Amino acid sequence: MKRLTIRGRLTLIYGGLFLLAGVVLLAVTYVLVDQRMAQPFGVSLRDLPKASPVTPSGQNVDTLRALIQEVQDEAKRNALESLLTQGGIALIVVSAAAIAFGWLVAGRALQPLQQITGTARRIAGADTAGRGLHERIALAGPRDEVRELADTFDEMLERLDRSFDGQRRFVANASHELRTPLALNRALVELAVTRPDAPEETRRLGESLLAVNERHERLIDGLLTLADSENELTERTAVDLAEVCAHVIDQAGKQAPDLPVHRSLAPAPANGDPVLLERLTFNLVENALRHNLAADGWVEVRTGLVGDRPTLMVTNTGPVIAGYDVETMFQPFRRLSRERVAGTRGFGLGLSIVRAVARAHGGTAEAHPRPGGGLVVTVTLPAA
Numbered sequence: 001m002k003r004l005t006i007r008g009r010l011t012l013i014y015g016g017l018f019l020l021a022g023v024v025l026l027a028v029t030y031v032l033v034d035q036r037m038a039q040p041f042g043v044s045l046r047d048l049p050k051a052s053p054v055t056p057s058g059q060n061v062d063t064l065r066a067l068i069q070e071v072q073d074e075a076k077r078n079a080l081e082s083l084l085t086q087g088g089i090a091l092i093v094v095s096a097a098a099i100a101f102g103w104l105v106a107g108r109a110l111q112p113l114q115q116i117t118g119t120a121r122r123i124a125g126a127d128t129a130g131r132g133l134h135e136r137i138a139l140a141g142p143r144d145e146v147r148e149l150a151d152t153f154d155e156m157l158e159r160l161d162r163s164f165d166g167q168r169r170f171v172a173n174a175s176h177e178l179r180t181p182l183a184l185n186r187a188l189v190e191l192a193v194t195r196p197d198a199p200e201e202t203r204r205l206g207e208s209l210l211a212v213n214e215r216h217e218r219l220i221d222g223l224l225t226l227a228d229s230e231n232e233l234t235e236r237t238a239v240d241l242a243e244v245c246a247h248v249i250d251q252a253g254k255q256a257p258d259l260p261v262h263r264s265l266a267p268a269p270a271n272g273d274p275v276l277l278e279r280l281t282f283n284l285v286e287n288a289l290r291h292n293l294a295a296d297g298w299v300e301v302r303t304g305l306v307g308d309r310p311t312l313m314v315t316n317t318g319p320v321i322a323g324y325d326v327e328t329m330f331q332p333f334r335r336l337s338r339e340r341v342a343g344t345r346g347f348g349l350g351l352s353i354v355r356a357v358a359r360a361h362g363g364t365a366e367a368h369p370r371p372g373g374g375l376v377v378t379v380t381l382p383a384a
Contacts, residue, residue: 006106007038007103007110008106010106011099011102011103011106014098014099015099015104018094018095018099022094022095023382029087030084033079033083034080037076053075056270070118112146112150116137117238120153131190133161134161135156136158137150137153139151163290168200175220176224178216179217179220182213182216182217182220185213186217186250189209193206193207228242236273237271239275239277240268240270241277241281241381242265242268242383244281245265245285245301246265248281248285249261252282255286255290259289261289261298261300262301263301263302264303266302268304268312269384270310270381270382270384272361273359273361274361275355277361278354279357280353280354280379281312283350283352283353283354284312284314284377284379286350287316287351288315288316288352288377289316291316292316292320293317293318293373297315297316297318298316298317299316302315302317306380307383308381309363309381309383310380310381312384313377314377315374315376315377316375317361317370318373318375321369321373321374322369326367326375329367330351330352330354330367332352354377361382362381362382363379363380364379364380
């Protein structure tokens with residue numbers, strides 16, 4: 001059973017109280033009028049002569065007295081019935097008007113709460129955690145209980161906004177600071193392994209260190225991209241996802257030259273950051289090539305318009321993925337259990353960057369398992 005809203009309950013309370021007050025007032029008026037009309041009005045029966053049994057017109061005094069009493073009783077009944085009938089009709093009409101007025105007053109009183117609810121709903125519906133926290137209620141009006149609630153909510157949003165901004169700045173600053181020592185380490189190792197008199201063991205050790213250093217640089221680049229994509233886009237340019245995919249496939253395809261990449265690149269014009277969209281596409285294609293079958297595998301990349309929205313779809317063969325594991329792969333640093341056990345390369349940032357970039361553009365990134373193994377990832381962006 002659906003419960004009434006607060007506005008509906010307040011309206012019923014207003015109307016019920018008004019109706020109860022009207023009924024009480026009508027009952028009190030009825031009692032007072034009844035008591036007042038108990039006294040004779042018009043001709044008083046006590047004024048009739050008691051000594052003469054017959055009036056000048058020949059009528060008996062007792063008969064005349066009974067007639068006057070009957071007339072007075074009839075007038076009293078008519079007056080009381082008229083009071084109840086007319087008063088009841090007036091009470092019903094005024095109560096209906098009071099209920100309508102109560103509905104308007106309740107809506108007016110609850111308008112600040114609706115403003116608070118609307119702001120909270122917009123913040124909760126933001127694509128990414130922390131986005132939308134810059135919005136404030138800024139409720140105007142007298143400093144009453146509702147105003148204090150709105151101001152407290154604004155203070156909470158301010159603290160959360162500062163917290164999320166500080167977290168993003170920390171990730172970006174830490175990543176930038178880590179780039180310098182890694183670049184220095186790479187330069188020193190390259191200098192050591194390129195010396196003419198460097199022994200073979202030193203060269204092998206240097207190659208291993210360079211591989212580890214490259215892995216750390218890729219991790220830092222991923223963190224920087226993730227931190228950048230969490231922010232709102234300030235500038236947008238016209239980008240065709242088909243051109244971006246063609247460029248990325250040519251570059252990423254060199255990593256697995258024996259794995260066929262089928263392309264169906266229809267025009268998909270969009271507005272956004274070309275660098276972030278290229279990184280999104282590169283992550284999708286690279287993941288599709290890396291997590292694939294050793295033999296008889298393939299990758300398919302499609303672009304086009306679905307309705308009026310540019311769409312990118314990347315499908316690959318690979319191991320069977322459970323449906324409940326798909327959403328986990330979109331979380332940072334989360335990988336499937338078999339990849340952690342097997343020590344597969346990767347940091348678990350690929351799909352999280354894809355979703356973050358898509359949401360930064362106002363789009364979505366969804367995935368579902370492909371029948372027979374593999375994954376189908378679909379990115380949809382707003383219409384250009």
